[in-house]
Amino acid sequence: MALNELNFKYKVENPQSIAKEYSHLGVVGSGDLEVLMEKKDFGGGAEVKVVTPVTGFDKVWEMVVTKFVKGNNLGDLLIEINDNNATPVVVSMRLRQALAEANKIEKGGE
Amino acid sequence: MDYEQGMIGRGRDALEMIFDADSIKENLIDDIQIEAEIGPGAVVGTGLLDGEKATFIANDAQAINPRFNVVYFGVIGMEEAYKMALAVYSTIEADKDKPLEQKRPLVLIVDTPGNGPGKTEEIFGMNKATGSYQLALAEARKLGHPIIAMVIGRAISGAFLCHGLQADQILALDKTFGTMIHVMPLTSISRITKIDIERLEELSKDNPVFAAGVDFFHRLGGVEEIVKKVEDMKATIKKHIAEVREAKKAGQQEKLGPWGRGALGDERGGRVARKKVMEKMTEEYNAVADKYLNA
Amino acid sequence: MLSWDELQKAKFTEANARERAFGLVDKGTFTEFVSPRDRMPSPHLPVLGEAIGYDDGVVTGIGLIGKRPVFVVSQEGRFIGGAVGEVHGAKMVQAIKLALKAYEDVKVKYPDSYEERLPAVVISFETGGVRLHESNAGLLAHAEVMDQFQDARGKIPIIAVIGSKIGCFGGMGFVGAATDVIIMSEQGRLGLTGPEVIEQEMGKDEFDASNKALVFRTTGGKHKYIMQDANFLVEDSVAGFYQQLQEVMKLPFAEIEKFRRIGSKKLVEEQLELVKLAVGLGAKDSMDVWKYYGNEDPAKLVDMGPDEFLKVAKRRERKLG
Incomplete structure (x- = not known):
């Protein structure tokens, strides 16, 4: 019954990391998730770790995550997701928001 | 005595067993009178432990509060909780000029299934009543009064928080007496968390963190000692009063009460994340403290 | 995340715990302790197959209001209903403990002016x-919070902010009651037993948990304000709470302590008067009590906007404070 942990590794051409050292977004509410992105020296690679109570949808997770990492040419980046039964649509949306947040240039004094 | 029945519902009997014969004075802390008419579900007053004066605060599960229909069977209602708080404040008052080592002990006899759960209770603020009693106990404890809780029956959730968990040390009769310490029975946990009862039952065999029972609380550091026989209650309570008094004299308050039980939980392996989290927070605070303290 | 300025305009009920924490202190001053990056989730949830969160449902940290260091604890209701487990509880407890440490340090460093940096x-x-x-660990953590509250008595103020959808119930209901100051919005609720449990105990005729108006009149901000259980009633925005906090911080500590409801023999005696009123009045509804305190047409107060409510509502008079 324990939680399901999925790990994925990627290596894309001309990888891009994020602007901030790290970034966090979201709340692990029912049907939702949190995303933690952290700059890491992975020699250009990207790693994704998903922790979810859901089993039997590993392929779907892989598809959603792969599309996100490859579509955005991400590298030298660790992405961690703590999920609580979010749908693939919500997962993709949160990942996009998290990336935007991670690349946001900070305005002074905030 | 018929131990088969256990001690549930026998708060008054427990007082007789623990305190010297004919020494119990209800609603009286020295010359301070506590209103006798209120809170029949709580029995408070003074008794002697081999000649030494102590304040007792017990549940009377046989009493029914005629004014609040949710208060019976040991439930702590608004009147009961304030009465208990008054007993504590009166004890503080009675000993206010005494040095730390002479502050009289408080003995809590615990057998309660819950706090008053009614509409009137919510309108007038039941949360204040139980909160009040807890603050009073914490104050007395920090002033030097040794506080020992003796769980003889039910110590359930919020009622145990109120009546027990602010003590310096907590003792409990062995589970063979039907002693119960928990937040909720597994069936209710199952309903609310939507986790199968079978799974919960299996896990609860060795998981002290949510399983019901005295032994698990012991492993978490929530109970200092399990008392095997009712005849041993008095001597064990006295032993712990002496221990607590020594610790207070030595300035070791941090070994007692809720904070001390935190350390004990770590020692016994039942709550080990607590300490790590606290240390991490301290480290992160120290890194920025100057900026905030000298703003 | 929204900027601090945007957050001020946001509804408090809709902001998440982290946004609230950022918005309740001066612009740009919040530093989080044991943030998600520290990855300290509950060790007890995975075995039950329950989703984990890296902050365990509570945001803790420090910010400033003026010169005063403010230790913030902000619970997240969307994560397991904001319920308190071992890690969540330890974060709460340690936030208070660190505030007490800061108090000692400030006193040493600014012996003549520490009040302005309190x-x-x-x-x-x-x-x-x-x-x-993780009920047993959660229970023990509650007791530790109360213990820290008592340590803080007469030293530093502890201020409750209650404006979330879930409110403040169960064991945290008496933790909330034990603070120095309580600030609520109309949407906030404070109590011990939640509506569903009351219904279960007393029957639907006595208390219908699906009746939202009844639920809010019994434990909501307006009722608690009339009863003097909430000291201040503010609008449902982050700014509403932040500005009220600024006002409270301007008061000397001796004044702040007068807001307390419980925590001394005198206060217990005052509360017992209220319990006697409960018996004497035989109130079936909180509106009966509102009327007793001089609100001739209590039903009118229910739908009144906050500004007008604050102007016309009559409250319980306190002998103390």
């Missing part, structure tokens, strides 16, 4: 109390 603790409650998945 630390404070602000707790935004959004919780039903003990987390059942």
Whole structure:
């Protein structure tokens, strides 16, 4: 019954990391998730770790995550997701928001 | 005595067993009178432990509060909780000029299934009543009064928080007496968390963190000692009063009460994340403290 | 995340715990302790197959209001109802403990002017109390919070902010009551037993938990304000709470302590008068009590906007404070 942990590794051409050292977004509410992105020296690679109570949808997770990492040419980046039964649509949306947040240039004094 | 029945519902009997014969004075802390008419579900007053004066605060599960229909069977209602708080404040008052080592002990006899759960209770603020009693106990404890809780029956959730968990040390009769310490029975946990009862039952065999029972609380550091026989209650309570008094004299308050039980939980392996989290927070605070303290 | 300025305009009920924590202190001053990056989730949830969160449902940290260091605890209701487990509880306890440490340090460093730098603790409650998945550890943590509250008495103010959808119930209901100051919005609720449990105990005729108006009149901000259980009633925005906190921080500590409801023999005696009123009045509804305190047409207060409500509502008079 324990939680399901999925790990994925990627290596894309001309990888891009994020602007901030790290970034966090979201709340692990029912049907939702949190995303933690952290700059890491992975020699250009990207790693994704998903922790979810859901089993039997590993392929779907892989598809959603792969599309996100490859579509955005991400590298030298660790992405961690703590999920609580979010749908693939919500997962993709949160990942996009998290990336935007991670690349946001900070305005002074905030 | 018929131990088969256990001690549930026998708060008054427990007082007789623990305190010297004919020494119990209800609603009286020295010359301070506590209103006798209120809170029949709580029995408070003074008794002697081999000649030494102590304040007792017990549940009377046989009493029914005629004014609040949710208060019976040991439930702590608004009147009961304030009465208990008054007993504590009166004890503080009675000993206010005494040095730390002479502050009289408080003995809590615990057998309660819950706090008053009614509409009137919510309108007038039941949360204040139980909160009040807890603050009073914490104050007395920090002033030097040794506080020992003796769980003889039910110590359930919020009622145990109120009546027990602010003590310096907590003792409990062995589970063979039907002693119960928990937040909720597994069936209710199952309903609310939507986790199968079978799974919960299996896990609860060795998981002290949510399983019901005295032994698990012991492993978490929530109970200092399990008392095997009712005849041993008095001597064990006295032993712990002496221990607590020594610790207070030595300035070791941090070994007692809720904070001390935190350390004990770590020692016994039942709550080990607590300490790590606290240390991490301290480290992160120290890194920025100057900026905030000298703003 | 929204910027601090945007957050001020946001509804408090809709902001998440982290946004509230950022918005309750001066612009740009919040530093989080044990943030998600520290990855300290509950060790007890995975075995039950329950989703984990890296902050365990509570945001803790420090910010400033003026010169005063403010230790913030902000609970997240969307994560297991904001319920308190081992890690969540330890974060709450340590926030208060650190505030007390800061108090000692400030006193040493600024012996003549420490009052203007007096630390404070602000707790935004959004919780039903003990987390059942780790109930025993949660229970013990509650007791530790109360213990720290008593340590803080007469030293630093502890201020409750209650404006979330879930409110402040269960064991945290008496933790909330034990603070120095309580600031609520109309949407905030404070109590011990949640509506569903009352219905279960007393029957639907006595208390219908699906009747939202009844639920809010019984434990909501307006009722608690009339009863003097909430000291201040503010609008449902982050700015509403932040500005009220600024006002409270301007008061000398001796004044702040007068807001207390419980915590001394005198206060217990005052509360017992209220219990006697409960018996004497035989109130079937909170509106009976509102009327007793001089609100001739209590039903009118229910739908009144906050500004008008604050102008016309009559409150219980306190002998103390």
